[in-house]
Amino acid sequence: QVHLIESGGGLVQTGGSLRLSCAASGGTFGSYVMGWFRQAPGKEREFVATISRLGYSTDYRDSVKGRFTISRDNAQNTAYLQMNSLKPEDTGVYFCAAEDAAILKYRPPQYSYWGQGTQVTVSS
Numbered sequence: 120q121v122h123l124i125e126s127g128g129g130l131v132q133t134g135g136s137l138r139l140s141c142a143a144s145g146g147t148f149g150s151y152v153m154g155w156f157r158q159a160p161g162k163e164r165e166f167v168a169t170i171s172r173l174g175y176s177t178d179y180r181d182s183v184k185g186r187f188t189i190s191r192d193n194a195q196n197t198a199y200l201q202m203n204s205l206k207p208e209d210t211g212v213y214f215c216a217a218e219d220a221a222i223l224k225y226r227p228p229q230y231s232y233w234g235q236g237t238q239v240t241v242s243s
Contacts, residue, residue, distance in 0.1 A: 121146035121232045123215050128237030131205055135241070139200040141215030141234060148196040149173065151217040151232075152224050155189060155200045157239070159211040167213070168200060169223045178223055182208075205241045212236040 127139040141153065155167040168179045168189035177189050188201040198215055216230035224230060 121148075121151065121217050123217060123232055123234035125213060125215050125234040125237040128213060128239045130240045130242065132242050133206060135205050136201070136203045137205065137239060139202065139213055139215075139237060139239075141198040141200075143196045143198070143217065146217075146219075148191075149193045150219050152220045152222070153189075153191060153198040154216045154218075154224055154230055155198075156214045156216060156227060157209075157211040158214070158236075159208075162211075164214070164227050166225050169225060170198065171223060172221070176223060178225070202239070205239075207241045207243045210239060210241050213239050 122144045124142045154169040156164050157167050158164040166180050170177045170189045170191055174191050186204045191198040214236045215234045217232040218224050218230045
C-alpha cells in the first residue's frame with residue numbers, strides 16, 4: 120500500500136552529522152507509525168527510533184538518545200532521522216518502516232512496510 124524510499128546516507132568522520140529522509144508514497148501517511156532501524160554487517164537489524172502518527176510521541180534506543188532526533192512532516196509525506204555526534208558503532212544500513220497503528224512500535228515484525236535502506240558509514 121505504501122512505498123518508502125530512504126536517502127541521505129553517506130560517509131562521515133566520527134563526530135559528524137547526517138540527516139536521513141524517508142519519502143512515502145501511497146496510503147495515508149498520517150495513519151502510519153514510522154520507525155528507523157539499522158543493520159551492521161553480521162548483526163541483527165536493530166531498533167533506532169520511532170514516531171507516532173502525528174509526531175506527538177517519539178522513542179529511541181538508549182545508545183542514540185541525545186544524539187539522534189526522529190521527526191516527520193505529514194504534509195510532505197516524509198520522515199526524518201537527524202544524526203549528530205556520529206560514532207563508528209553507528210555504521211550500518213539504515214531502513215525506514217511504516218505500520219498502520221495507533222501506538223509506537225519497536226520490533227521489525229511489527230512493521231508491514233519497509234524501504235530499501237541507505238548506507239551510513241562512520242570512520243574512526
